[in-house]
Amino acid sequence: MxxxxxxxxxxxxxxxxxxxxxxxxxxxxxxxxxxxxxxxxxxxxxxxxxxxxxxxxxxxxxxxxxxxxxxxxxxxxxxxxxxxxxxxxxxxTHIPTGLIVSVLILLELLVVVGGWKYKENVMSSSSLIISETSNTHQLGLVMYTDYILYFQLAGIVLLLAMIGAILLTFRERVGVKKQSYINQISRNPSTAVELVETKSNQGVKIDD
Amino acid sequence: MIEYLQILGEEVYKIIFFIVPILVSVAMIVWLDRRVWGLVQKRRGPNVVGPFGLFQTLADALKYIFKEIIIPASANRIVFILAPIVTMTLALVAWAVIPMSESLVLADINVGVLYLFAVSSLGVYGIIMGGWASNSKYPFLGAIRSAAQMVSYEVSIGIIIINVLLCVGSLNLNDIVIAQKELWYVIPLFPMFVIFFISALAETNRPPFDLPEAEAELVAGYQTEYSGMMYAMFWLGEYANILLMCAMGSILFLGGWLPILDIYPLNIIPAPIWMITKILFLFLLFALIKAIVPRYRYDQLMRLGWKIFLPFSLIYLVLTASFLFYFDKLPKVNI
Incomplete structure (x- = not known):
């Protein structure tokens, strides 16, 4: 020990x-x-x-x-x-915000630790070790049965946050050449090769 | 306390007996890699030092030891020195959970797969640290590329691991191997095996995904400023990581230390030999791929990881779960 x-x-x-x-x-x-x-x-x-x-x-x-x-x-x-x-x-300017957040976190910690002190058998860490199944199994059994709603909600919140972040930062850029694999693969000699008549002393103008 | 020290001494003894063969095999694997590469290109490869050139890597290592270590003046010294150490340590630390047979394993922990995954995802730090601390543009670009690449391909490797875990019902590596006694997972999960293999190539920065060290664009990527033994440590760490990925692939899909068929002449061959054979087979594929496939472009690499592998492995995960659920083959947990 x-x-x-x-x-x-x-x-x-x-x-x-x-x-x-x-x-x-x-x-x-x-x-x-x-x-x-x-x-x-x-x-x-x-x-x-x-x-x-x-x-x-x-x-x-x-x-x-x-x-x-x-x-x-x-x-x-x-x-x-x-x-x-x-x-x-x-x-x-960041100090007031930081202070508010840290005071909130301190209060939350006080509530959690205080609750633990007040009622000791709320969650004892030793129960994790004594049980025979591994705590991975235990977590899975609880998370996907009793707390499935919260689990799914957390997932949806994360998904929304991700979509929001992408939407906020997304900007369509113009004038960028993109590679289209379908167009590339579906090309054949008749569409890809073009015969151009050129006059002497004059170049060819290719528009793309 | 004395008991504890005794246990500690025993463990150190075991660890040394596990690590030294790995280091030696890393040296041999480098030789094999260069040899295969040469043979594919109709060259001879290293064949001068020792029989078949077997001692070439040792000679190289000796050369690296005696070379001067140059630290750039504008580099961040501590991080610069730490980076190769981190790479090498993480590459070796992961071997603690790899089972060579049912009993020949350093730490038979409950969450072996997660441990492997965690350690291989930490591997990116050595590269980022090296690239940033060098304070030079090519290493930095290489490090950024490599970090983005490794983080992207980790996602699909994670989902592939979940596929296997669904069939096994345990995170212990030995359990995963034993669960394949009837059927190796390479057969029902073959597409996942292919994706795992390609993602492992990307995760270890091997060709065709060696963009972080693409010599035509970035000199040598994050290793550009490194010299002497520090470069050699990056290099050893990289190959130890490649071997680790091969070991992971053989445990997850090729039945680890199990024989091919559980019949008489095959099952008297000791388990570690089967494990080593499978690792070597996967490594041979790695070496062949290096020799025959041209390098990807970076946007193609990202497209492959996020737009093809990730959706495909997610769909396959749903299919696996549905199959197991419908035919009532989900692994039972004894509570």
Whole structure:
């Protein structure tokens, strides 16, 4: 059990340290790298509790996909300057919004942790380990039977968000040549080859 | 505490006995790759160092060790050094869950498939880090291309894995192999096997999808600024990843360590040999594809991933689920 707690403190210290570094480090790229470290150590904590499915999904979804997009955005846009201006610049308009969000999150955490303290048998982490089936099976059995409606609703919300994001950023570009595979394949010599009479000392004008 | 240290020592011993053969086989596989490539093009390939040129890769590695490591002046030093380490480590770490036989596996965990998928999706970080830290345009473009490519093809690989999982009912790799005792999944899920193979090519940046390192456009992509041992680590990591994809394909579709037919002369051959044969067979396909197929254009690559593979594998997933449900063949969970 000592080993278990040593590992627990190891991963949680890394998680807390890296989450602090995410908000304090000056370079945006370093922030994202620390965010990735944070995700990984939280995933390790999940696995230690016995919630291996959640830990792996955290790794796949957040580290494997979301953080890659973060890195993309940070590398492509010049976010570094913006972050500098947040720290040094005079008009920090983002601070009130950030404060509201963080206070809300703090309240939510208080409710969750307080509820746990108030009624201890709401959810005990040990029940995950003791049961014989793996927690992947348990999650599946609950998620697709009792909570199917919420599951589907969450899926629809995500789909709508995706469609919305695509619609917002979509712009039809003019003057771009697109390759049409059907047209290419359905070409035959009679439609593809054209014989043009040329006069000497004059070029051919081809309109496409 | 002492007990724990004993267990730890044993594990380290096992890990070394698992990792060293993998590293040696990576070296051999590089030789095989170049040899097949040469034979297809009517050349001889590497044939000078050692018998049949077998020690060519070792000679190359020796050369890389003695070369100077150059770090560009404008590079981000820490990330630059970290990138090849990340690539190599992730490529080797994934082997922990690969079962070579029913008992010969380092970690027989419940969520083996998810672990493999997670580790292979982390592989993109080594490339992004290397490309960004080099602070030069070709590596950066290569890294961006590679990241987009790997993220796109991961999606269809994920759905293909779900196809297999539906038939097995477990995320454990050994369970997946044992479930194929009657019939390898390559037969009922053949289209998925083909798509998996092509996606694995894209996931490991192999030709015809080696756009991140397309030499005509990007010098050598994200590896451009790397030299000496750091380049060699990228290179070893890449080949270890290719072997890993072959192992994954053979576990998911070709019955892992199971013999071809469960009859007398075949089933006395030890399981690891079957596993190695299947991995080698898939790798031979990889090498042949490299030799005979021209490179894709980037928009074609994206089109193939998102507009063809993704819808097709989703439709096949629905078909598999419907088939299993209708004929009541869904795997039973004992609760």
């Amino acid at each position: 000592i080993i278990h707690s040593i590992f627990f403190y190891f991963f949680s210290v890394i998680a807390i340290f890296s989450s602090l570094m995410v908000i304090t480090s000056r370079s945006t790229i370093n922030s994202v790298f620390f965010l990735i470290l944070d995700f990984i150590s939280v995933g390790c904590l999940f696995i230690m509790v016995g919630a291996e499915f959640l830990g792996m999904i955290l790794l796949i979804v957040y580290v494997g996909a979301v953080a890659v997009l973060f890195l993309f955005v940070v590398m492509m846009l010049n976010v570094a300057e913006q972050k500098q201006s947040w720290f040094i610049g005079k008009k920090s």
